[in-house]
Amino acid sequence: MRDYLIKAMDEEGRIRVYIAKSTNLVEKARQTHNTSPTATAALGRTLTAGAIMGAMMKNEQDVLTLRIAGNGPAGNIYVVARQNGRIKGYIDNPAADLPSKGNGKLDVGGLVGENGSLTIIMDLGLKEPYVGQSNLVTGEIAEDLANYYAFSEQVPSAVNLGVLVDKDISVKAAGGFILQLLPGVSDEDIDKIEENLAKLEPMSTMIDKKMSPEEILDRILGNFNIKIIDRLDLEYICDCSRERMEKILRSLGEGEIRDMIEEDGGAEIVCHFCNSKYKFNKEELENLLVDN
8 A cells, every 4th residue: 555644624624634654655764774673663753743744834845854852872863854745864873772661662762762852944935944843752753743733833733653663673554643623623522532532543553454544534533524635645755866965065165175185085975864875086076166
């Protein structure tokens, strides 16, 4: 089954929900970065959240960056998402791992760390990007995002993210949802939603059972008049290029480029998001100096 998300809203416009199936893109990230099981879960949850948050933006050229910076061995987690469903990301320490918790679940909170920050940067094509930030509360990603929406955006939200890692350390299932309560929602409706969520199976379990986002929507809001208003395919893809790497080299300035020529006789740049390597020989670096 392909990766995609749905956006749905109740007919009064007071409840909004995004539900994503992200197994394939999280597996591609695992293969790209050779992550440990717990790092796979941490990066996978963040990628799923980023894909959903990217889909919330209005214009195709809008870009969202999500950074999780905890005090755990994972280091920072970066995800960059576009409104068109394309997403990429990386974790500073992909080999970092921890023993599973007593209940058998991966210790994502321990790997990320509960002390730190969650930062959202939205480049909307304006002079300055929008930047929002909140403190981490558990390091489990979903609770941290719910806290961000509650205190930085003042939007009550339920966030559920899950990654199921198989015995061969591949990704068996991944997905998530963000449900948001908008102005005018009644206490009665809130009670219904909380009751539905309390009965819900873990997100990764539902995806592993081959449930579609539409079927999961019915589990979450089946007793509401809900309409699906959009579907979006999701894909892990890096948009790096040799031209972009040349711009990075130019930005370093003449002094650093000359040092590379004299000390190393060339340069190699590795993309953090896809591990592609771009090599520039002495002549190419000299041409960059001429172009500048």
